[in-house]
Amino acid sequence: MSENQLTCHETLACSSHRVFSSDLNEHNTVFGGRILSMVDNTSSIAASRAVRQVQVTATMDHMNFIAPFVMQDAMLIESYVTGTSHRSLEVFVKGLGEHLLTGERFVGFTCFVTFVTVSNPANPPLPEIIPETDEEKFLCSGYADRLVERKRDRNYQKGLFEHLNLD
Numbered sequence: 001m002s003e004n005q006l007t008c009h010e011t012l013a014c015s016s017h018r019v020f021s022s023d024l025n026e027h028n029t030v031f032g033g034r035i036l037s038m039v040d041n042t043s044s045i046a047a048s049r050a051v052r053q054v055q056v057t058a059t060m061d062h063m064n065f066i067a068p069f070v071m072q073d074a075m076l077i078e079s080y081v082t083g084t085s086h087r088s089l090e091v092f093v094k095g096l097g098e099h100l101l102t103g104e105r106f107v108g109f110t111c112f113v114t115f116v117t118v119s120n121p122a123n124p125p126l127p128e129i130i131p132e133t134d135e136e137k138f139l140c141s142g143y144a145d146r147l148v149e150r151k152r153d154r155n156y157q158k159g160l161f162e163h164l165n166l167d
Helices: 032-051 134-141 143-162
Strands: 005-007 013-018 055-065 073-084 088-099 105-117 128-130
Touching: 013 032, 032 055, 032 073, 032 088, 032 105, 055 143, 073 105, 073 128, 073 134, 073 143, 088 143, 134 143
Parallel strands: 005 128
Antiparallel strands: 013 073, 055 105, 073 088, 088 105
16 A cells, blocks of 8 residues: 555544433434534544544535434444545444344444545645445445535535525
């Protein structure tokens, strides 16, 4: 591997959380806003491991809540970089649950978070990301299409912003 390449695994960031009553909403499941905060926190570590420079969260895409987390669950958040471009990088995040009384595991959510470097251009240049596992290869293979989709959405957002009422 060259000097400006990293494996997805080299960017991996994980965090574990036990579900407490303070995390729950009126449905007795973990509040989505709490999950988004934890996703941003963990994914920012993966981004930092990849670029080692100041970057900021730009978007959270394809946030899919698949199964709820409840009391007596543990939540494991795994994130790693799946692609880089000129000054942006994409981090895949999955939330795995474990029912602590039974040991049963499940996928609770997935999403992609995009970060951009404060430096323009990125300094040093962003590394090429090399997938190794089947999951990583599948996710990294879709990066180019998701990047095109984000650019298209950014153009739509520019038009939307021109029509927002600030009164």
